[in-house]
Amino acid sequence: MNQPLIELENVGVAFSAQRRVGSGKFWALEDVSLRLRQGERLGIIGRNGAGKSTLLRVIAGILEPDRGSMRRRTLSCQLLSLNVGFTPYLSGRDNAILSGLMIGLRQRDIVSRLPAIQEFSELGDFFDQPIATYSSGMLMRLGFSVAMQAEPDVLLIDEVLAVGDAEFQEKSGSALRERMRQGHTVVLVSHDETQIAALCDRLVWIEDGKSICEGSRDEVFAAYHRQLVLASEAP
Numbered sequence: 272m273n274q275p276l277i278e279l280e281n282v283g284v285a286f287s288a289q290r291r292v293g294s295g296k297f298w299a300l301e302d303v304s305l306r307l308r309q310g311e312r313l314g315i316i317g318r319n320g321a322g323k324s325t326l327l328r329v330i331a332g333i334l335e336p337d338r339g340s341m342r343r344r345t346l347s348c349q350l351l352s353l354n355v356g357f358t359p360y361l362s363g364r365d366n367a368i369l370s371g372l373m374i375g376l377r378q379r380d381i382v383s384r385l386p387a388i389q390e391f392s393e394l395g396d397f398f399d400q401p402i403a404t405y406s407s408g409m410l411m412r413l414g415f416s417v418a419m420q421a422e423p424d425v426l427l428i429d430e431v432l433a434v435g436d437a438e439f440q441e442k443s444g445s446a447l448r449e450r451m452r453q454g455h456t457v458v459l460v461s462h463d464e465t466q467i468a469a470l471c472d473r474l475v476w477i478e479d480g481k482s483i484c485e486g487s488r489d490e491v492f493a494a495y496h497r498q499l500v501l502a503s504e505a506p
Contacts (some may be wrong), residue, residue, distance in 0.1 A: 276307040276346055276425065276456060277330055282339035283480070285323055299325040301480035307425070310454045314461070314471030314488070316495060322480040323460045327427045330458060341434070348376050351414055359403040363394055367400055367417050373431070374421045384420045391446075392416040393439065415443050425456045447487035464492070469495065 282303045285296040300322045307313055307330075315323045328334045329341065331350040357366050368386050371381030389398045390414040402410060418426065428447075447470060451457060461467050467474070467488075474491035476484040484494045 274344070275308050275342075276344050278341045278342045279303055279305050279336075280330070280342075281340060282336045284322075284329060284334055285337045296355075298480055300329070300336075303477065303480070303482045304339075305457065305475050305482060305485055307458065309456055311456055311473060312451055312471045313458045314474045315458065315465040315468060315477060316474055316491070317463075317477035320489065321477045322371060323477050324429055326477060327429050327458065330425070331427055347375060348425045348427055348503050349421055349423035350427045350429065351418045355415070357402055358412065360401050362400055363392070363398040363402055363413050364415060365407070368416070370417045371420060374418070374423065376421060380435040381420065385426075387431065388413075388416045390444075391419065408439075412439060417447075419446055426450070427460065428457065428459045428461075428464070428500075430460055439498060468492070 282300055283298055284300040285298050287296060303322070303326060305313075317323055327350060329336060331348045333350065346447060358369065361369070364385060367385060368378065368381050368432065371384070372378060376384075377469050389395075392398065392409075393414075394409060394412060397405065397409060402413065405413070444466070447457065451470070457470070459467065459471055472486075472488055474487065474488050475482055476495050478498075483498075484491050
């Protein structure tokens with residue numbers, strides 16, 4: 272099998288935490304290990320607060336591990352998240368240009384693709400309005416539409432496919448599936464197990480900042496559901 276594009280070994284990430292007396296550290300990730308290979312569709316599952324979004328930011332290079340190691344081949348990673356890279360007082364059009372520049376597109380290329388971005392996003396006249404007026408679903412449409420113009424080695428997706436109406440969810444899912452058929456590498460965080468099952472062939476289960484299980488989709492889902500049943504039966 273081909274060598275991993277990205278390999279994490281016992282990675283931990285700590286943030287400063289203010290306490291009633293003094294200060295300390297909060298470990299958003301404590302001990303996470305995983306491997307990502309070319310062309311894989313990796314899903315990250317776990318409950319709220321498990322550390323999934325922090326893990327994506329480590330993979331993207333936004334956060335540096337405080338312990339453990341991360342090895343990566345030279346490649347570009349793009350994080351698609353509702354909370355990354357937009358300026359509220361600028362229009363959707365201007366944010367599309369800036370975001371395109373941030374993900375490595377040349378200005379003339381992103382400008383030439385603005386009609387396609389506007390069409391795919393289905394924002395209509397709102398495309399030229401400040402994004403401070405956008406709903407979360409509209410922000411997702413814009414972010415996803417810009418992301419589809421780039422060709423990163425690894426596309427990291429943080430929950431955004433769960434936002435918006437069912438029609439656009441299907442549209443964005445179809446666009447991702449097409450990329451996957453072309454061999455793109457994707458890492459997806461989602462609470463929607465149906466979506467994870469449809470788009471991913473391998474999973475990592477994160478719990479309390481630790482990787483509990485990594486393997487095939489069916490194997491990891493089975494272990495995760497067993498734990499949920501045990502937790503629900505606990506006194």
